[in-house]
Amino acid sequence: MALIVQKYGGTSVGSIERMRAVADRIAATRAEGDDVVVVLSAMAGETTRLVELASEASKEPNAACCDLLVSTGEQISIALMSMLLADRGIEAVPLLAHQIHIHTDDNHGRARITKIDDDFLRELIGQGRVPVIAGFQGVSSTGAITTFGRGGSDVTAAAVAAALGARTCDIMTDVDGVYTADPRICERACKLSRISYEELLELADGGAKVVHTRAVEIAAAQRLSLRIRSSFSDEEGTWVIPEEDIMESTLISGISANLDEAKVAIRSVPDEVGVVARIFEPLARAGINVDLILQNLADDGRHDLTFTVPKNDLKKALAHAEGAARVVGAGRVEAAGDIAKISVVGIGMRSHAGVAHTMFETLAKDNIAIQMIGTSEIKVSIVIDAKHAELAVRTLHKAFGLEQRADGEVSRA
């Protein structure tokens, strides 16, 4: 008998009919003798409905009020699910964040959990009851409801599972696991049976969003096993586990394409100490996440500075970059939104040279020009023209031998 945390996403609870299937599934897990803690998202569409009400009410709706508003979505889910479980003879206890003291900081809309008081949860579990927790939300120091941003129910699930020392945290969603590439653009993509936290984080950063990044971070910090599974099938899904538990690591675990970034270039930046810091300082203060940075020395001793930012922040980033360019005496500022960041990720990369080389060679064969390059210990990212994104994923997927996994090589351990 073990303790399992199961998180069901919005499409999994998108209608009463689907909720019934989820309730049956929870009942089946219980029948196998395991203790279950359930974390739910809002019914698909509900959060959007509420956000639209807020936009109708105010151009810049107060963030705390927005949190109070959108958090009702999860409250509705846990109330309905608890009814369905009660009808199946399961003593479900719907729980809001303040009841189990999911404390957060005061950053409404993107709060971070500071503490969970697990005593009450343990008490309920000890009584044979099934806690059904509203995901996505916590309470601030003033007692106001905070939320964790889109997909935040994953964060609740991972934090609760970590606090309770659960055997596993199942992220039940509308895909059946993590793939070597997006199956919609690469039909020979294979489902991974295992992946390390670090690889999944790098893939997510690259655009493969199957689970909230912070849920993976929490799992990694607490060495908690996450499992990404479909709530519509009984397939095993993908285990997200510590790197050392992946016995024989393959070179590359996956390839992702991120089309949500844009490129900003500042021409003719004077080559003085501290100039780059002065350019990025206002961007950092504005909370704009700068990803890849490239600096080319030009003939005149000046250089071109190019960097990527989230497309949503491009307008703000441009304004700050133009301001900074004037201040430091740089030249014109240019922007391009039609770019794609392709990332090749794998913990095996550490001990194998030549991943970048293979990547460049492969893309060169297909005449795909590389605009920027960035690397981490287990990732190589390149920026290319957006129109080549799908071709690049497919050709790299093949070049790194990821297709072979479809022939029984899916398991990595």
Added chain:
Amino acid sequence: MALIVQKYGGTSVGSIERMRAVADRIAATRAEGDDVVVVLSAMAGETTRLVELASEASKEPNAACCDLLVSTGEQISIALMSMLLADRGIEAVPLLAHQIHIHTDDNHGRARITKIDDDFLRELIGQGRVPVIAGFQGVSSTGAITTFGRGGSDVTAAAVAAALGARTCDIMTDVDGVYTADPRICERACKLSRISYEELLELADGGAKVVHTRAVEIAAAQRLSLRIRSSFSDEEGTWVIPEEDIMESTLISGISANLDEAKVAIRSVPDEVGVVARIFEPLARAGINVDLILQNLADDGRHDLTFTVPKNDLKKALAHAEGAARVVGAGRVEAAGDIAKISVVGIGMRSHAGVAHTMFETLAKDNIAIQMIGTSEIKVSIVIDAKHAELAVRTLHKAFGLEQRADGEVSRA
């Protein structure tokens, strides 16, 4: 400068457009220098939507889960209203029941308030902020959300106003006050400028539901002034105040028609001690509210027992009555749903004889047969055939001189 509690009902906050008008109104009250505490219902239609979701999920949805579900409606209202107020430069503080400790018993769906901790509210008001409270809900001893039943936001408003010692509690609704009769069936009905708690309770019992009965009871116990006003106009509305503040009371304040009751008759009940108690005991245990009771002695020493129950409970009441009739050896049980209870209410009645007489005489002239009669200190009720209800209201309205108020006699004091 005074403290005013304003409660806005579902139609008053039925759309963002209407909420805007309410926000303007709250801002105007503030501009006059008064402190305001706002209590809101769910947007019109929202509670029904949620109740339907619950019915879809379960034939007998768990009551605590239902409360958790439907209470989201008010949460949405206070979040949106607080945004709108913030846009008008008013520092609104949306508050859920647990934040201001609206403690109740554990009767989900029809909970009663046991305590309100007003310290936090006083603190907020002292800081010049406007508390915006979710109506209709409290928290039980276990911390679960409870609700007060349909119209329960009135109860919240009265309880909060009483706890704070507010100067007045405005019930802002879709009618502009309490009328001498329902204006839809009696076009010469007049709006009352004042009415006593007791009269309003009797009228409400008679079918005139402009405010939740328990809100009036709370106001009466605390001698709190209630005012029933339209949220769509600036008219003064009707003050609900202590009887002694109504200086010169008129005989009759209003006439109501209740078409929501049904009649049950048990024929040939043996005339033995304790028989009636044995018949009503199972009805009481089932929580069925028996209103008028009539007992006719027949020639054979047996009698017919007739009583009224809410139409919704008729099926249950019949089953219990038939069971009881068998047990005590009575005859057949009959039911009639096509009845109307017409009530004539007025505190002046105490000191004036002949109200019942005028009533019977008036109805006799119109050939309306009276089936049952019941009286209280300030009310006479009769049961007639439902098809005569409107005629009876109009003819009694005229007979008691209520029409004259339209000619400048509206004020009672």
